[in-house]
Amino acid sequence: MTASDAISARYGRTPKRRRRDVLLLAGGGVFAALAVIAWVIWAGLDSPTQIQAKDLGHTLRNDERAVDVTWQLSVPVGTDTACAVQALNEEFAVVGWKVVEIPASERPLRTFTETVRVAQEANTGLISHCWLT
Structure with missing residues (x-):
């Protein structure tokens, strides 16, 4: 292990950590998108009478x-x-x-x-x- 790799590992900048962060961000984005889509569908179907x-x-x-x-x-x-x-x-x-x-x-x-x-x-x-x- 080089000195640069040791410093990166010490401060949490490893390739494994980066992959985990990317997966968490992608999962959060997918969850947020699904929540917005669900809300739009619910709000559209919730008003059966129009005034x-x-x-x-x-x-x-x-x-x-x-x-x-x-x-x-x-x-x-x-x-x-x-x-x-x-x-x-x-x-x-x-x-x-x-x-x-x-x-x-x-x-x-x-x-x-x-x-x-x-x-x-x-x-x-x-x-x-x-x-x-």
Whole structure:
């Protein structure tokens, strides 16, 4: 054994150690890839019902300190839903918030308009998000 080999062995830089490190890294990479693939499949199959809400517009009613928000909701037939409607000011801070309970219907696509009272002057109103109830 040469002096260089002795020093490498002393500090753990042997060919056997390198192979082991490469195998551990490859195994960890394969495990991480399988975990990501499993999560993507699980997340895709976990949402059997699709809820989509689309902002259509808003009307500012500053004399009454309120905003009328109009949106379109697409949910499966016979599904109860709730939506959070919000009003924002110029700094995009929420100045009004309202949760709207939407009963089930035979129509999968519906349009709603809801009035949101505001604490300060608002410059926009929109649908925040919707969920099943």
